[in-house]
Amino acid sequence: MNIALVTGSGGLIGSEAVSFFADKFDLIIGIDNNMRQYFFGPEASTQWNQDRLASDFATYEHHTADIREVSQLEPIFQKYGTDIKLVLHTAAQPSHDWAAREPFTDFGVNAVGTLNMLEMTRLHAPQAVFVFTSTNKVYGDNPNFLPLIETETRWEIDTNHPYYKNGIDEYMSLDHTKHSVFGASKVAADIMVQEYGRYFGMNTGVFRGGCLTGPNHSGAQLHGFLSYLMKCAITGTQYTIFGYKGKQVRDNIHSWDLVNMFWHFYQNPRPGEVYNAGGGRYANCSMLEAMALCEEISGNKMNYQYSETNRSGDHIWYISDLSRFKEHYPTWDWTYDLRSTMTQIHDSMIERLAVTQ
Template identity: 75%
Template sequence: MNIAVITGSAGLIGSEAVGFFSDKFDLILGVDNDMRQYFFGKNASTDWNRQRLESSYKNYIHHALDIRNQSELDKLFSQYGKDIKLVLHTAAQPSHDWAAKEPFTDFTVNANGTLNMLEMTRKYCDEAVFVFTSTNKVYGDTPNFLPLVELENRWEISEDHAYFKNGIDEHMTIDQSTHSVFGASKVAADILVQEYGRYFGLKTGVFRGGCLTGPNHSGTQLHGFLSYLMKCAITGEHYTIFGYKGKQVRDNIHSYDLINMFWHFYQAPRQGEVYNAGGGRFANCSMKEAILVCEEITGKKMNYSYSENSRVGDHIWYISDLTKFKNHYPGWNYKYDLTTTLEEIFNGLKSRV
């Protein structure tokens, strides 16, 4: 039997993975205890998505387990053992601001939880492929010291620095910078996943995501950039832009495109490999540009204001360079551009807000 274990299975990336892998594995074991509701409140709950998955995919079994609970994870992994062929670890505390409120919770979820998943894999299914959703925040604020120029609606890399014309690659240092507490806990998890590949020989892949997005995101002010922005555009709820004149640039990758990257890695895995994974030059925008697209799609002016209080460790300009992944897996490419993604988010939210 071929089994996939997916943590954070009711979240954006986890739920996309359930759908993507449902016809590729005999059984999908979802691990998700809806901590997103604890982090961000009732409106951020993923329970609606859990119900959707259980009704839509007959080979999906949901387990409301906490990834910090070693004994419960041990029971799950020992039951299925070597039949587990893929461990996709997407569960996390994902917010800069929230992490500062409860550092112990943030670290135990992000770092200890990842260690637990790695140990379960090493102990019970060491031939399985382990895929981890890391973050570009492991680079801290180092990208902010790149040579940037200010344009009308965005910041952009200086044309004099051709090395970064395709974005930021995996050679950027993750040391000696301000990460936020969240970024630090994700660095710990990121390095652990690499080390279990390099030291123990497991098939592990680290994917340092830009802004991960899609129609199944339960976006909030503290996490879920495009989803929350579109929600405010639809409802008229007030939106606050934090710092950098609203010209800060993010690349945005649709959850399907990211899962498709995982699928390519699964079919030809490596040990302790690291990839930047975002929208790259194909799908990126500034805050101001994203607002304009949302207004065009909804046909309404947004209710927003500007605050000079930029978030600690936040990026002014971040675009992922995916050259390394494309060289390793030339069969992969993007399916969703920025406008198509926002239109999907708009159509998904209309039925829920």
């Protein structure tokens, strides 16, 4: 039997993976205890997504387990053992702001939980491909010291800089920088996943995501940039821009495109490898540009306020360079540009809001 195990299966990337892999594996095991609701409140609950997966996919088997507890993970790994061919670890505490409130919880989920998943895989399914969704926040605020230029709607890097053409590559330093508590816990996990590949020879891969997005995101104010922005556009909820004049730039990758990267890696894994994963120059926007697109798609005027206080460790300009991945996996490319992604988010959210009203 070929089994894929997905942590955070009710979340954006986890649920996309369940859908993507449903016809590629005999069984998809999902692990998710809806901690996103604990992090961000009822509006961020992933229960609706878990229910959807259970209804839509006969090959999906759900487990409400806490990745911080080996005692809850080990029975799953013992039961299926070497039939587990892919471990996709997407579960995380994803917010800068929230991490500072409860550092023990943040580190427990992001760092300890990742170590638990690695060790369970090593002991029970050592030949499995282990894919980890890391983050560009492992680079801390080093990107903020690049030579940036302010334009009318965004910050942009100097055209003479090597990063201008394709964005930031995997060789940007992780040291001598402020990460935020969240960024630091993800660094710990990121390095450990690499080490299990290099030291133990496991088929591990690290994907440092930019802004991950798509129609199945349970966006909240502290996490889920485009999803929450569109929700505010539809409902009239006031949105807060935190610092940098709203000109901070993010690249955005659709969840399907990211999971397709995982699929390419699974078919030809490179142990201990690290890849930046985002929209690159293909799909990126500033906060102001994203708001304008939300208004255009929704037909509503945004209700927003501005705060001079930026989030600690936040990036002013970040665009991912995917050249390394595309060199290793030349048949992969983006499918969804920014407009098509935002339209999907809008249409899905309208449908979900109609159901709850």
